[in-house]
Amino acid sequence: MTSHAPLPIFDGHNDVLLRIRCSGRADAVEGFLNGEEGGHIDLPRARAGGLAGGLCAIYIPSPGMNKDANGDFLAPDQPSALNETLAMARLLFDIERQANGALKVCRNVADIREAMGRGAFAAVLHIEGAEAVGADLDALYVLHQAGLRTLGPVWSRPNVFAYGVPFRFPSTPDIGPGLTAAGEDLIRACNELKIMIDLSHMNEQGFWDIAKLSKAPLVASHSNAHALCGHSRNLTDRQLDAIRDTGGLAGINYGVLFLRQDGIKNPDTPLDLLADHVAYIADRIGIDHVGLGSDFDGTTVPDDLKDAAGLPKLVAALKARGFDEEAMTKIAHGNWLRVLGQTWEG
Structure with a gap:
C-alpha cells in the first residue's frame, strides 16, 4: 500500500527558538535538525506531520516572571531584550546554515513557496513583544x-508601545488602555516596511x-474564538468581523487554555474542541480567514x-467535521500565504 504525504501546514506561531535558547545545550541545533525527545518541533517530527514552515517567534520572557502591583508581568528592558533578540535571531540563522538546505529563512512568499516545494x-x-525595539524605532529598521x-x-504585558492583554479567565479582552504615541509610530513604520502586525496578545x-491606523490586513496569528472559550486572549465576534472586513486571518491556537469552556490547563482535551474553533470562525467570517497558529513549544497542547x-x-x-480538500488547503497554508502576500507585497 502506498502511503500519502501529509497535508503541508504553514503555521502562524511557534516558540521553538525560545525552547532551544533556554535549553542551554551545546548540541541544541543538532538536536533540532536530527530529532530530540523534548518539545513539540524538530525537523524529523515536522516532516512526519507535514509541518512545512511557519512564523518562528522571538519572545523574551519577563525577568524572573515577576509582576508589578497590578499583577501585570514586567517587560524586560530594551538593551537586554535587544541582546536576547539578536541571540535568538542568530540561532535561527545558525540552524539555516547547518541544515544543508532543509530549512530556509524566508523573506517573501516566493521564498516560502520555493522552500515548501522542495520539502x-x-x-x-x-x-512577539517589541521590547527590543526602542521608541526611536532604529532597531526595527x-x-x-x-x-x-x-x-x-506586545506579549501579555505592558510596554512602551501598548498594553498587552493579561491572561485572565473568564474575561473579555477589554482590559487596559490602547496604543501609546510610540505604538502609533510603530504601526506606521510596520506599514511602511510591510512588516505584518500580529494582534495576538493585544488587548x-x-x-x-x-x-483604525493600519493599512494592512488584520491578523491574529494564534488566537481563538471568545464565544467558545471566554479567555482574555481570544477574539470576540466583533474582532473576528473586523479581521474578515480587512481580508485578514485568525490562526487557531492549539493551547488547551484557549480551547476549553472551563479554562483549565488539562492536556486531556479532545481535538474536537480545536475543530470547534476552526468551524466557528469559518462559519462566522468565512473559510478564507482562518488558519492554524499552533503555539507549539509555547503552550500545553492536547495529548x-x-x-x-x-x-x-x-x-x-x-x-x-466536513471540511473538503479545497477548504483544508486554505486552512493548512493557502490563507497564510495569501495574507502574507497581501501584507508584504500588496
Missing part, C-alpha cells in the same frame, strides 16, 4: 534588513487602535496531538 522548512522571522517580517507589538482597545508529528490527527479531525 524544506519555510521559517519566517517573527518577534535594522531587524527588518536582517529578515524580520512579522511583529507583535481590545489596542486591537481597535491598530484597526492526542502531542507534537508536530501528530498533525495528521488534526487534519483528520477537521476532515471529519
Whole structure:
C-alpha cells in the first residue's frame, strides 16, 4: 500500500527558538535538525506531520516572571531584550546554515513557496513583544534588513508601545488602555516596511487602535474564538468581523487554555474542541480567514496531538467535521500565504 504525504501546514506561531535558547545545550541545533525527545518541533517530527514552515517567534520572557502591583508581568528592558533578540535571531540563522538546505529563512512568499516545494522548512522571522525595539524605532529598521517580517507589538504585558492583554479567565479582552504615541509610530513604520502586525496578545482597545491606523490586513496569528472559550486572549465576534472586513486571518491556537469552556490547563482535551474553533470562525467570517497558529513549544497542547508529528490527527479531525480538500488547503497554508502576500507585497 502506498502511503500519502501529509497535508503541508504553514503555521502562524511557534516558540521553538525560545525552547532551544533556554535549553542551554551545546548540541541544541543538532538536536533540532536530527530529532530530540523534548518539545513539540524538530525537523524529523515536522516532516512526519507535514509541518512545512511557519512564523518562528522571538519572545523574551519577563525577568524572573515577576509582576508589578497590578499583577501585570514586567517587560524586560530594551538593551537586554535587544541582546536576547539578536541571540535568538542568530540561532535561527545558525540552524539555516547547518541544515544543508532543509530549512530556509524566508523573506517573501516566493521564498516560502520555493522552500515548501522542495520539502524544506519555510521559517519566517517573527518577534512577539517589541521590547527590543526602542521608541526611536532604529532597531526595527535594522531587524527588518536582517529578515524580520512579522511583529507583535506586545506579549501579555505592558510596554512602551501598548498594553498587552493579561491572561485572565473568564474575561473579555477589554482590559487596559490602547496604543501609546510610540505604538502609533510603530504601526506606521510596520506599514511602511510591510512588516505584518500580529494582534495576538493585544488587548481590545489596542486591537481597535491598530484597526483604525493600519493599512494592512488584520491578523491574529494564534488566537481563538471568545464565544467558545471566554479567555482574555481570544477574539470576540466583533474582532473576528473586523479581521474578515480587512481580508485578514485568525490562526487557531492549539493551547488547551484557549480551547476549553472551563479554562483549565488539562492536556486531556479532545481535538474536537480545536475543530470547534476552526468551524466557528469559518462559519462566522468565512473559510478564507482562518488558519492554524499552533503555539507549539509555547503552550500545553492536547495529548492526542502531542507534537508536530501528530498533525495528521488534526487534519483528520477537521476532515471529519466536513471540511473538503479545497477548504483544508486554505486552512493548512493557502490563507497564510495569501495574507502574507497581501501584507508584504500588496
